[in-house]
Amino acid sequence: MKNSLDHNTDTFEQLLDQTKNLILQKFEGIETAKAFSGYTPKEVRGWFDEPLPVEGMDVSALLERVQDQVLDPATMNMGPHMYAYVMAGGTQVSILAEMLANTVNQNVGKWHLAPVMSELERRVVQWGADLIGYGEAVGGVLVSGGSAANLTSLTVARNIFFEKEGIRKHGVFGMKPFTVYASDEVHGCVDKSMELLGLGTDHLRKIKTHTDCTIDLQALEQQIQEDMTNGYTPFCLIANAGTVNTGAIDPMVEMAAIAEKYQMWFHVDGAYGGLAAGTEMAKGLFKGIELADSVAVDFHKWLYQPFEAGCAIVKDWNILNRTYYKKASYLSTDMKDDGRFNFNEHHFVLSRSTKALKIWMSLKAYGSKRLMEMVEKDIRLTKYLATQVDQSADFELCNDPELGIVCFRYLGNKAEMAANEEIDRMNREIIPALEDDGRVFITGTTLHNRPVIRACLINHRKQQHHVDFLLKVIREVGREMI
Ligand SMILES: Cc1ncc(COP(=O)(O)O)c(C=O)c1O
Numbered sequence: 001m002k003n004s005l006d007h008n009t010d011t012f013e014q015l016l017d018q019t020k021n022l023i024l025q026k027f028e029g030i031e032t033a034k035a036f037s038g039y040t041p042k043e044v045r046g047w048f049d050e051p052l053p054v055e056g057m058d059v060s061a062l063l064e065r066v067q068d069q070v071l072d073p074a075t076m077n078m079g080p081h082m083y084a085y086v087m088a089g090g091t092q093v094s095i096l097a098e099m100l101a102n103t104v105n106q107n108v109g110k111w112h113l114a115p116v117m118s119e120l121e122r123r124v125v126q127w128g129a130d131l132i133g134y135g136e137a138v139g140g141v142l143v144s145g146g147s148a149a150n151l152t153s154l155t156v157a158r159n160i161f162f163e164k165e166g167i168r169k170h171g172v173f174g175m176k177p178f179t180v181y182a183s184d185e186v187h188g189c190v191d192k193s194m195e196l197l198g199l200g201t202d203h204l205r206k207i208k209t210h211t212d213c214t215i216d217l218q219a220l221e222q223q224i225q226e227d228m229t230n231g232y233t234p235f236c237l238i239a240n241a242g243t244v245n246t247g248a249i250d251p252m253v254e255m256a257a258i259a260e261k262y263q264m265w266f267h268v269d270g271a272y273g274g275l276a277a278g279t280e281m282a283k284g285l286f287k288g289i290e291l292a293d294s295v296a297v298d299f300h301k302w303l304y305q306p307f308e309a310g311c312a313i314v315k316d317w318n319i320l321n322r323t324y325y326k327k328a329s330y331l332s333t334d335m336k337d338d339g340r341f342n343f344n345e346h347h348f349v350l351s352r353s354t355k356a357l358k359i360w361m362s363l364k365a366y367g368s369k370r371l372m373e374m375v376e377k378d379i380r381l382t383k384y385l386a387t388q389v390d391q392s393a394d395f396e397l398c399n400d401p402e403l404g405i406v407c408f409r410y411l412g413n414k415a416e417m418a419a420n421e422e423i424d425r426m427n428r429e430i431i432p433a434l435e436d437d438g439r440v441f442i443t444g445t446t447l448h449n450r451p452v453i454r455a456c457l458i459n460h461r462k463q464q465h466h467v468d469f470l471l472k473v474i475r476e477v478g479r480e481m482i
């Protein structure tokens with residue numbers, strides 16, 4: 001019996017070749033593959049409904065099975081026909097990086113377990129800050145995504161804001177309730193963060209928005225003052241630098257001033273749109289982001305990284321250390337005092353995978369200029385889609401996109417009934433019908449209390465003819481429903 005799990009070099013090389021061919025085949029089919037495979041949960045579950053494999057199998061045969069039952073039916077998040085949620089497609093250089101990162105299997109919790117990956121993480125955090133114009137000596141951590149970046153930032157906000165009260169030791173017990181403010185378009189991960197931080201969603205004030213989905217500043221100040229009168233401590237104000245529904249950007253300069261006036265922590269959720277601040281085309285929309293105490297961004301959105309790659313950025317490392325540091329004898333750091341930087345002392349997580357290599361390699365290989373040109377292309381395509389929708393009698397445009405999201409309604413031949421319940425029904429039902437069709441993958445949302453189709457264009461592989469194809473497919477599927 002062999003005493004390790006490794007293959008001999010020849011066999012491993014053959015397996016790598018086979019894997020390489022599987023990757024190449026995915027790219028060969030990228031234009032033509034169905035965006036959604038259409039298998040039912042019962043079918044997919046059925047493929048894997050098998051007992052714990054006690055004996056191993058031939059890996060080459062296993063890879064063939066992976067091709068049939070994992071790669072072929074995968075939702076084509078990588079492809080140009082994906083418009084749902086915020087799916088950025090990934091880069092080829094990141095595929096290489098992920099394989100290599102898994103080969104050396106570094107643990108970015110302690111410096112000496114991952115000297116290079118630790119330093120690369122510090123570097124890409126700074127590059128993220130450079131892209132959005134946030135500062136020259138920031139601190140930050142790579143996390144799973146925007147949700148984790150917001151939770152991380154709000155944890156920092158709570159622990160630093162209430163540091164003098166000893167909140168890390170005492171918890172929130174016995175404190176005057178404190179309140180957080182964001183627009184009613186804020187992402188649901190902020191609600192979840194309120195729950196996880198023990199603050200409770202009752203203390204998240206969702207401020208009404210204007211018709212362009214940006215926060216109503218007057219209503220915001222009114223609510224803050226009312227809360228102060230009623231004995232609450234307003235503690236954190238959150239701006240959206242691109243809402244998930246429409247990409248609306250809150251007025252950050254004004255919000256920073258309000259946060260300062262009431263001495264609150266100012267956080268920006270830039271998970272969806274923040275990195276577009278790195279483009280010439282859109283950077284003017286993000287004025288004030290540099291005033292935030294913390295910012296959440298997502299490299300797996302507008303830096304086209306494969307999942308997962310979120311990032312929480314703050315003004316300096318010390319803030320993270322004061323939030324998260326915990327002494328433990330088994331992690332003793334005083335072996336050598338030569339400037340080692342341990343991520344576990346700056347975040348909740350101890351064992352951490354390498355997320356920085358794919359980001360670092362992508363930025364080195366493509367350069368920020370070219371990556372940001374792709375973001376600008378996405379924004380231009382979004383405006384193109386909006387114009388096509390606006391000029392068509394069978395569609396109704398529902399937002400004026402500044403970033404990469406268009407919301408619209410299919411009207412068919414019933415344009416005169418635009419706000420009608422029949423049209424509502426059609427726009428609700430068209431989403432699962434499009435999923436059944438599978439040629440494009442798009443989802444919906446609710447805007448101003450009406451169901452809408454929501455297209456998010458955030459993929460460097462998308463071109464104008466793909467957008468034309470989207471409208472053609474929606475029309476074909478929609479006609480069947482009238
Ligand atoms: C504005 C905003 N915040 C947070 C998130 C959550 O990010 P993730 O899905 O990476 O957890 C999203 C996701 O789309 C988002 O658009």
